[in-house]
Amino acid sequence: LPKQIRRCCVPVPDFVTRFLLSDPDPQQPIAPQLARFILRETGGVKVDIDEFNTQELPEHMLFNFRVIDDGKQEIGMGRDLIALQKQFGQAAQLTFRDTSAEFERDDVKTWDFGELPESIQFARGRQQLTGYPALTLEEDRVAIRL
Known part of the structure; x- marks a missing residue:
């Protein structure tokens, strides 16, 4: 996600834990569920589902x-x-x-x-x-x- 959206989801481990505790549907795609969760948790930060796919990771974040x-x-x-x-x-x-x-x-x-x-x-x-x-x-x- 772009940095301005990631900032709303910190600390990331706690945010991810809350998302997982919200009981996401494993039969449905994760991106729309996460976008709705971010909107609800942040009080209005909207995430376009395409933003999950368009960001290339910097090389230092890839596996070596x-x-x-x-x-x-x-x-x-x-x-x-x-x-x-x-x-x-x-x-x-x-x-x-x-x-x-x-x-x-x-x-x-x-x-x-x-x-x-x-x-x-x-x-x-x-x-x-x-x-x-x-x-x-x-x-x-x-x-x-x-």
Whole structure:
């Protein structure tokens, strides 16, 4: 939100707590509910729903991702997750594939593998890794990948 509206919602943690205690409808979009709450709580500050979407966050407010290798050395860092995934994604897939070959499957034709777990813990060297299984579409076939 623009700064002049954010100023009306301080301290932010308390404001958010009050909003959550107001029992917002989880089945409805949050922006209109929050706009109505701000109007009610501030005694008349109107928020256009589009204001929730139009502000670009300054770079210092974005996540800073670090890519760490087996030796706990940083091999990459940046705020652009997609660029990091492009740069290191294939190497990460190969790393997981070396260890998780018994779980991954190619060319899945039927659901004969039960329920997919939310995550799988396994060791690679001395490092504990977590894989998140998912069905993926690879060209014209379905596979299970971590």
